[in-house]
Amino acid sequence: MSWSINTASPSRSRGLLAGAIALCLAGICYAQTPELRAPSTTVAGSSSSISTTGSGSATFYLIGPGVSSKRDVSLGADVQISSSELQNAGRYLAIICAGICHNAQFFVTPAAPASLTFLVHPSRAPVGLNDVLSGVALPFDQFRNLVLQPAPVKFHLTAGSASILSREISTQDGVAWFRTNSGRTAGPLQVNASIEAAAITSSADVSALRIVQQVAADPCNLRIKGERNANGIVVETEPVRDCAGNPVPDGTIVTFTARGSGDGMSTVDAPLKRGIAKAQMTETGAVVVSAASGVVMGNELHLGAQ
């Protein structure tokens, strides 16, 4: 640290010295002030250095997101900041204390995308529904910083060999998203989000894959047939399919209702097994049997008395 006082006039110099001491006592010791010079921004995971002025020793603090370090340094030399101390994006405070503390601030920005967080809904979707599928992709760098620089995300949806959707959307505020219809065929739908390496000056593509199980929609054209047997009536559906021809999953409940000529009515719930629901009903008189599954009604079956 350097002092320089003009001593040309003794009385003037005494005045200057008194003034300087007064300033120092007030905490404004200008000539002894160590200064810090930090880079304005640094990319996450890079090392950096902060230059200091002055001479002597001081205590250096680095305070940032997830970081709080303290070390003794020599003024006038550069303070090296290792890459491991600069992994989290955000504001960093470099503070140097030698009697008085001074600080400099700088920002660490996210590195290139290294992974994608990809939220896709729902995990199972009926076929042929509008705007039922949605996906949200967020690029993160290798240190889990959200990458806010716009990056082009390619969404690609394929069912078997058929492409359902292929769209490129640039991230905005670190987010890219889509919403689309489900396909026409039941089965696994591959939902892929990717950022090409060339778009982000990276060595490898970044991608994430999710699977949505597309299932048959509600039954369509529910049809039943039946006949009498020794115990009453046995009724069953034809193979139950949705309107796109996909077999409705086994376990789907079909409700059979038998109405007699009077007030009598009985119902039986039967699950689909291998695409067919079957029920034994005990009515012996003339009955009208109907079937329903969800909101879909089937045909009526008229059977005479036993």
Added chain:
Amino acid sequence: MTMVQTSRRLAAVVTTALIFSVAAALGFAADTDTAPKVTIDVSKAGPRTVEAMTEHSILRDYIFAWENLAHTLEANAPDLLNGSFTGASETQLIESVTNQRRSGVSARYLNQSHKVDAVFYAPEGDLIELHDTVQFNLMIVDGNNKIFDQPVEAHYVVLLTPGADRWVVRQLQEVEHF
């Protein structure tokens, strides 16, 4: 009971009441120092519309999160996070506490005033992104030495996701500007 005894007892009661009042006032003052003031605007969030109840929950839980953050970094006690943070943000705050303990430093976020804009609300409601412009006095202390004490304006990009009973902060990332 004599007149002297009565007046002594009265004086003791008044003194006790005064001590409690001062303590309560000090406690209140301490609370107001760390209780964040937050305003939120969800009108620009999309593609999903933020319902009034959701807005209320987010506001409540975000205030709680910042209170917890301030208490945690002041006391260097990660338990005070109270489950308000998860994922990368929780890891980062725990690292901060560990490193602050090691270096003997603590940080105080005083007089917080947040202006929050919701900029993205996922189609299925499982993620919301906030942009928070916050002003506070940041005081950093090493033992008994104040090494930094300045007003700060900061811009945070925040990702919140719904937890079991509240919204939790998944990402809290400061940026130079929006």
